[in-house]
Amino acid sequence: MQEAIKIPASLRRMVAESAVVVVGRRGCCMSHVAKRLLQGLGANPAVFEVDDKCEDDVLVELRAAELPVVFVGGRWLGGLDRIMASHITGELTPLLKQAGALWL
Amino acid sequence: MNPTMMNSTSTQFVPSRRMGIYEPIHQMSMWGDFKGNNCLDASTPMILEVDPKLDNQSEDTSHGTVGHSNKYDQEASKPPDKVLRRLAQNREAARKSRLRKKAYVQQLESSKLRLIQLEQELGRARQQGMYTGSALDASPLSYAGSMNPGIATFELEYGHWVEEQDRQLADLRNALQSTETGDVELRIFVDGGLRHYCDLFKMKATAAKTDVFYLMSGMWKTSGERFFFWIGGFRPSELLKVLLPHLEPLTEQQRLDLGNLAQSCQQAEDALSQGMDRLHQILGAAIAKQLGEGNYLPQVGAAIEKLDDLARFVGQADHLRQETLQQISRILTTRQAARGLLALGEYFQRLRALSSLWSSRPRESS
Numbered sequence: 220m221q222e223a224i225k226i227p228a229s230l231r232r233m234v235a236e237s238a239v240v241v242v243g244r245r246g247c248c249m250s251h252v253a254k255r256l257l258q259g260l261g262a263n264p265a266v267f268e269v270d271d272k273c274e275d276d277v278l279v280e281l282r283a284a285e286l287p288v289v290f291v292g293g294r295w296l297g298g299l300d301r302i303m304a305s306h307i308t309g310e311l312t313p314l315l316k317q318a319g320a321l322w323l
Numbered sequence: 324m325n326p327t328m329m330n331s332t333s334t335q336f337v338p339s340r341r342m343g344i345y346e347p348i349h350q351m352s353m354w355g356d357f358k359g360n361n362c363l364d365a366s367t368p369m370i371l372e373v374d375p376k377l378d379n380q381s382e383d384t385s386h387g388t389v390g391h392s393n394k395y396d397q398e399a400s401k402p403p404d405k406v407l408r409r410l411a412q413n414r415e416a417a418r419k420s421r422l423r424k425k426a427y428v429q430q431l432e433s434s435k436l437r438l439i440q441l442e443q444e445l446g447r448a449r450q451q452g453m454y455t456g457s458a459l460d461a462s463p464l465s466y467a468g469s470m471n472p473g474i475a476t477f478e479l480e481y482g483h484w485v486e487e488q489d490r491q492l493a494d495l496r497n498a499l500q501s502t503e504t505g506d507v508e509l510r511i512f513v514d515g516g517l518r519h520y521c522d523l524f525k526m527k528a529t530a531a532k533t534d535v536f537y538l539m540s541g542m543w544k545t546s547g548e549r550f551f552f553w554i555g556g557f558r559p560s561e562l563l564k565v566l567l568p569h570l571e572p573l574t575e576q577q578r579l580d581l582g583n584l585a586q587s588c589q590q591a592e593d594a595l596s597q598g599m600d601r602l603h604q605i606l607g608a609a610i611a612k613q614l615g616e617g618n619y620l621p622q623v624g625a626a627i628e629k630l631d632d633l634a635r636f637v638g639q640a641d642h643l644r645q646e647t648l649q650q651i652s653r654i655l656t657t658r659q660a661a662r663g664l665l666a667l668g669e670y671f672q673r674l675r676a677l678s679s680l681w682s683s684r685p686r687e688s689s
Contacts, residue, residue: 255598
């Protein structure tokens with residue numbers, strides 16, 4: 220499922236080092252939703268905040284339509300739609316456990 | 324002076340059949356026709372509604388009351404008793420006609436007042452959000468609809484959506500009650516039902532682009548449904564609670580899966596609710612910046628940008644509703660899913676009925 224995505228160095232580092240990463244616009248409420256959902260499940264996501272100015276560049280680099288986007292276990296998972304859908308179908312929790320984001 | 328008035332059989336005023344002189348329509352056409360006419364004295368209408376026995380004399384009488392001297396000469400040649408009696412009858416008829424006209428006008432005035440009263444009540448009710456707002460109510464476009472064509476379209480389409488929903492539910496009910504209906508047929512119903520909900524979400528997404536506040540207000544729904552409102556629609560976890568008892572018997576695996584789904588829904592809803600709280604705070608803070616200076620454009624302008632997020636919330640909430648419905652249908656058998664859809668549809672129908680009954684209950688006069 221992993222694509223060869225070109226992403227900023229600092230972000231790449233974060234993705235490699237953290238089990239869960241939320242990439243979102245600074246002050247965006249949707250990023251907040253993604254964060255709260257993951258925290259509610261017991262994960263502790265790292266957050267990479269993007270300035271308004273840099274948003275377009277980051278979106279191009281990530282080949283994403285909009286922020287937030289979430290990485291789990293170093294792999295791209297998707298935007299908020301994908302996170303919600305995968306949680307409803309029950310896929311998200313095993314993924315998080317696999318990535319070491321959850322201990323329970 | 325008007326020749327047509329002289330002729331009692333003129334079709335302009337008197338229809339071919341004999342009209343009762345107490346009929347309002349007859350009176351109205353009379354009053355209406357005399358609108359531009361200066362001689363609104365009772366004598367002229369009298370001609371048209373006189374007793375049959377006076378019909379023959381109409382020509383004479385009109386001449387008499389308009390004051391043609393010739394007429395009096397003609398009259399003088401007839402026996403005075405008859406003339407006097409005729410004149411008295413004419414006066415009496417004229418008096419009665421005047422009274423009827425007065426009564427009719429009074430009736431019109433009071434109706435007009437009542438109409439104004441009702442319009443004011445309706446306006447107040449709309450503002451207070453008591454207006455049920457459904458396009459199915461026997462009323463024209465709602466307040467918001469009349470201001471925004473995108474919303475007017477949505478309300479119209481939603482009205483059709485509800486009608487189609489009621490039709491599908493009736494068909495589904497029949498199918499489930501019949502012993503001959505197989506799973507293949509039920510599957511068609513289930514897929515159709517789920518698709519119908521998807522159509523609604525698509526309609527809402529389009530409407531959100533024109534007026535997201537309208538969607539958030541739920542004004543297109545009935546007041547009962549609004550009571551259970553959560554970010555532009557029903558709460559998925561609430562849905563599951565409603566459905567669960569009607570899906571029995573369930574296997575252990577199904578019970579487990581549905582339990583997990585209920586928990587996931589709740590968690591997703593909580594995340595969205597918290598995001599909404601955050602939006603409240605941010606929007607509130609943006610609006611409240613630097614109050615007291617009179618100028619509001621910079622603050623309001625900044626706030627408007629944040630409203631894009633609101634449309635995304637409605638989208639995410641609808642997405643959650645859609646995913647939940649899909650997941651429910653994955654967990655259940657076809658027949659269970661069909662029963663579930665029927666139960667769900669009836670639940671919303673009852674909420675709508677509750678609203679109608681509530682809004683049409685007799686109110687105590689204060």
